Amino acid sequence: MDDKLMLMIPGPTPVPEQVLLAMAKHPIGHRSGDFSKVMAEVTENLKWLHQTTGDVMMLTVSGTGAVEAAIVNVLSPGDRVLVGANGKFGERWAEVSQAYGLAVETITAAWGQPLDPEQFRATLEADTEKTIKAVIITHSETSTGVLNDLETINRHVKAHGEALIIVDAVTSLGAINLPIDQWGLDVVASGSQKGYMIPPGLGFVSVSARAWDAYKTAKLPRFYLDLGKYRKDAAKNTTPFTPPVNLIVGLQVALRMMQAEGLESIFARHQRMMQATRSAIKALNLPLFAPDVAASPAITSVAPLAPLDSEQIRSLLRKRFDIAMAGGQDHLKGKIFRIGHLGFVCDRDILAAIAALEATLLELEYGGFIPGSGVAAAAKVLTQSR
Ligand SMILES: Cc1ncc(COP(=O)(O)O)c(C=O)c1O
The missing domain is CATH 3.40.640.10 (Type I PLP-dependent aspartate aminotransferase-like (Major domain))
Structure with a gap:
């Protein structure tokens, strides 16, 4: 569409x-x-x-x-x-x-x-x-x-x-x-x-x-x-x-x-987006590129291991769902993909993006996760921090 x-x-x-x-x-x-x-x-x-x-x-x-x-x-x-x-x-x-x-x-x-x-x-x-x-x-x-x-x-x-x-x-x-x-x-x-x-x-x-x-x-x-x-x-x-x-x-x-919205609420919203995204990525058993202690509330980088290919994930997300995620830059090209959750982003966006990511991983026959676990992890964070 x-x-x-x-x-x-x-x-x-x-x-x-x-x-x-x-x-x-x-x-x-x-x-x-x-x-x-x-x-x-x-x-x-x-x-x-x-x-x-x-x-x-x-x-x-x-x-x-x-x-x-x-x-x-x-x-x-x-x-x-x-x-x-x-x-x-x-x-x-x-x-x-x-x-x-x-x-x-x-x-x-x-x-x-x-x-x-x-x-x-x-x-x-x-x-x-x-x-x-x-x-x-x-x-x-x-x-x-x-x-x-x-x-x-x-x-x-x-x-x-x-x-x-x-x-x-x-x-x-x-x-x-x-x-x-x-x-x-x-x-x-x-x-x-x-x-x-x-x-x-x-x-x-x-x-x-x-x-x-x-x-x-x-x-x-x-x-x-x-x-x-x-x-x-x-x-x-x-x-x-x-x-x-x-x-x-x-x-x-x-x-x-x-x-x-208020400054405090804006900052808290970005924290929630980050926590929900990171929690979902962990549930999908995909490696996060930045450590928890230094994670940006604006963006989450994911470093999928072979045989998964981050460019393939990105291109399928775009083709099947019209969702754009960013690739790695310079020597990280092809090694990571980056999920932006910055600005006008809400709970629905995170849940939709994670669900689409799960569907993409299934299409790529990645068996490293229980289907639905990423969405459930994100939903849990979003519900509990409301
Ligand atoms: C942290 C940071 N600094 C600088 C820039 C460069 O901004 P621009 O591409 O608008 O020149 C970017 C762009 O993504 C950025 O994320």
Whole structure:
């Protein structure tokens, strides 16, 4: 059946109908009074979502553009940066930093394992000359489904006293508690196609007072990504360049929906989705790629063993049920598949996805589970945590 695609990938994520309808109108002029009103509301509500009284800027970029904006606005050529790399995205921030001529040091962990905060503590403590200017951490590492212990790493950064912390919150913002002001996170970047429940096209960057101080002396080249321009214009409820007005109108509706649900409930819902999914995968006797202690509430990675083939599972899920799950990236291609449960996702989606996965496994003649056990395990978690 056509036109019944169910997205269970970690972005783009499903978009609520009321958001789609809001976006389906003619674009309004971005210098109009009507658009200024939308901007005023959205800017305020973004602060609520980001748990900050500081600035949250909207840029017409994807998540990568938002992180690049974070880097170029607070650093200068040759600055020493410490980058946490335990997956594709952490590695990308090391590459971006190198491209801009920063002195990059990585702290790594195997893909599928969390970063070790102790390694950050040791390196930061050893830096008595205070040469480390920034620490860049991917909170939810989407390529593996690992949630890094940002809170502890950030505590070590704060103890250092000089370094800023830059956070890739692309698959954590709006899904996982990230109290920007309370933790004192300096620059936090995210993207619209994830927890925000709208399509791709907008990047968000929050900036602390300390980071604005660094901005004043930062010398990396910037023009389109110059956050100062966005800050100045946001104060007048406008944007420096033509924004994707329809996306922002959609965001206005999505943020109202999030406010109605409440932050605590949103985070609890993502926890439940994760627990139900992981419980089902365990019941199906399929190996989980990320350990329980470092599992991302946004995404669950599964590493089926031979003769099962994750690409075959994904392609059958798509063919028979029109359910899209994500594959592995880079060296994990063909080795894992990833179930996104991020944004506009509810109990029904998890139950449907697990039931379809079971049917797929049966078609592939995988005899390692009792039919119905995955659905039963997910249903149990969902019922008990209601
Ligand atoms: C954690 C993380 N960081 C960065 C990105 C890059 O975002 P984009 O593809 O929107 O540039 C993604 C995309 O999935 C992501 O999950």
